[in-house]
Amino acid sequence: MKYLKQIAWAVTLGAMSMTTPSVWAQSGGHTAGSHTMLSPGDLKWVDVPSLPPGAKLALIEGPLNEAVPFTFRLQFPANYQIPAHWHPAVERVTVISGTINMGIGDKLDAQTTKPLGPGSMAIMQPKTNHFVWTKEETVVQLNGVGPWGITYVNPADDPRKK
Ligand SMILES: [Cu+2]
Numbered sequence: 457m458k459y460l461k462q463i464a465w466a467v468t469l470g471a472m473s474m475t476t477p478s479v480w481a482q483s484g485g486h487t488a489g490s491h492t493m494l495s496p497g498d499l500k501w502v503d504v505p506s507l508p509p510g511a512k513l514a515l516i517e518g519p520l521n522e523a524v525p526f527t528f529r530l531q532f533p534a535n536y537q538i539p540a541h542w543h544p545a546v547e548r549v550t551v552i553s554g555t556i557n558m559g560i561g562d563k564l565d566a567q568t569t570k571p572l573g574p575g576s577m578a579i580m581q582p583k584t585n586h587f588v589w590t591k592e593e594t595v596v597q598l599n600g601v602g603p604w605g606i607t608y609v610n611p612a613d614d615p616r617k618k
Pocket of ligand 1 (some may be wrong): 541
């Protein structure tokens, strides 16, 4: 259990509700509606206050805290976990590299997760409790319509409150 807390993961991108304008500007994100063409090397990775330590976020489209389409990537280290959580809007996750193991429920249970490798996709409905863990470094891309956020089932799992 201790291990779980140390490496929890998150997609959520709740991170997003924590994204300040300055972080937005630094991240190189593009305003919704603008024509965007970028390569992986253009991405600017920043820390994610709303996720367990170790994750990085690269904003592509947003901002995440407004009612506009968003796209961003998350990089998780190996052996990373995000405890059970939910989001206020539909979450669409596409795996770019590595593998995420995702499950649905109120508590992280590695026995119930499904491995999703490169090219895989998951679509999570609003306020549906889910969790994720990795065994290898993994990059996923999330898109949806903001405002985005993350709420942990167990408030004690929220790194913003630690
Ligand atoms: Cu999530």
